[in-house]
Amino acid sequence: MAEETKKFMYINRKAPYGTIYAWEALEVVLIGAAFEQDVSVAFMDDGVYQLAKGQDTSGIGMKNFSPTYAALGDFEITKIYVEKESLEERGLTLDDLQHLVWEDEDEDWAEKDSIRLVSRAELGEVLAGQDVLFNF
Amino acid sequence: MKLTIQVNEGPYQHQSADSAYYFAKAALEKGHEIYRIFFYHDGVNNGTRLTTPPQDDRNIVARWSELAQQHDLDMVLCVAAAQRRGIVDDGEAERNGKDATNIAPGFRISGLGQLIEGGVQSDRLVVFGD
Numbered sequence: 705m706a707e708e709t710k711k712f713m714y715i716n717r718k719a720p721y722g723t724i725y726a727w728e729a730l731e732v733v734l735i736g737a738a739f740e741q742d743v744s745v746a747f748m749d750d751g752v753y754q755l756a757k758g759q760d761t762s763g764i765g766m767k768n769f770s771p772t773y774a775a776l777g778d779f780e781i782t783k784i785y786v787e788k789e790s791l792e793e794r795g796l797t798l799d800d801l802q803h804l805v806w807e808d809e810d811e812d813w814a815e816k817d818s819i820r821l822v823s824r825a826e827l828g829e830v831l832a833g834q835d836v837l838f839n840f
Numbered sequence: 841m842k843l844t845i846q847v848n849e850g851p852y853q854h855q856s857a858d859s860a861y862y863f864a865k866a867a868l869e870k871g872h873e874i875y876r877i878f879f880y881h882d883g884v885n886n887g888t889r890l891t892t893p894p895q896d897d898r899n900i901v902a903r904w905s906e907l908a909q910q911h912d913l914d915m916v917l918c919v920a921a922a923q924r925r926g927i928v929d930d931g932e933a934e935r936n937g938k939d940a941t942n943i944a945p946g947f948r949i950s951g952l953g954q955l956i957e958g959g960v961q962s963d964r965l966v967v968f969g970d
Contacts, residue, residue: 708960710959710960712956712959724881724924725848725881725970728880728881728920728921731920731952732880732952732955732956735951735952735953735956736952736956738953739953739956739957739960741956741959741960836959836960836965837965837967838846838959838965838967839967839969840848840969
């Protein structure tokens with residue numbers, strides 16, 4: 705079906721539980737992983753809250769889907785961009801986010817960080833280099 | 841140019857359902873090919889034939905159905921999003937034990953893979969939503 709490899713990026717811009725965008729975006733990322741494209745995922749604006757660690761949804765009756773992000777490495781999704789300014793504007797640092805890793809098959813399954821902290825300008829350059837942008 | 845269009849918002853609630861329609865219509869008039877229109881999130885509500893807008897308003901669902909018929913379009917509602925929001929075709933009614941269907945003519949229900957494949961196969965993926 706997929707005769708060529710394209711650069712796919714999924715952009716997450718919204719907080720995790722106020723609307724369903726974050727959860728349904730994650731479903732697209734997981735399904736898309738089966739298509740063997742060159743996949744990146746970006747988190748910006750309120751989307752950075754999706755990766756916040758220690759999420760507890762027991763008070764709102766919704767499923768806490770945040771543990772699923774830790775599985776992205778197993779789906780060979782290893783490039784996760786987080787926009788630095790979006791974190792700063794919300795008083796967050798990388799320490800407030802889950803530690804996401806992937807295992808590098810070519811280096812004896814060495815564990816490597818998936819998250820790449822980038823400035824707004826740098827993220828803009830990454831976006832410009834993509835073939836397909838899924839915007840959520 | 842070969843296009844896949846993704847519609848992320850419901851009819852009447854949000855202008856993107858209108859914008860996507862006008863974009864699709866204009867693209868076809870200009871001679872572009874629409875590989876697929878994929879409806880996601882509340883966008884699946886564009887595909888219920890039970891919608892009954894006031895007579896002096898546009899009928900967004902019927903408008904999609906007509907466009908699909910005129911141009912033989914592939915209009916896909918995401919199955920997971922449709923199940924959550926109660927958009928049902930014959931197959932879904934049987935699988936999930938529902939007593940009715942409401943899918944509009946010209947639409948079909950299928951998986952998210954259809955969206956990804958649209959991105960792979962098309963020159964451009966155009967997303968309408970917030």
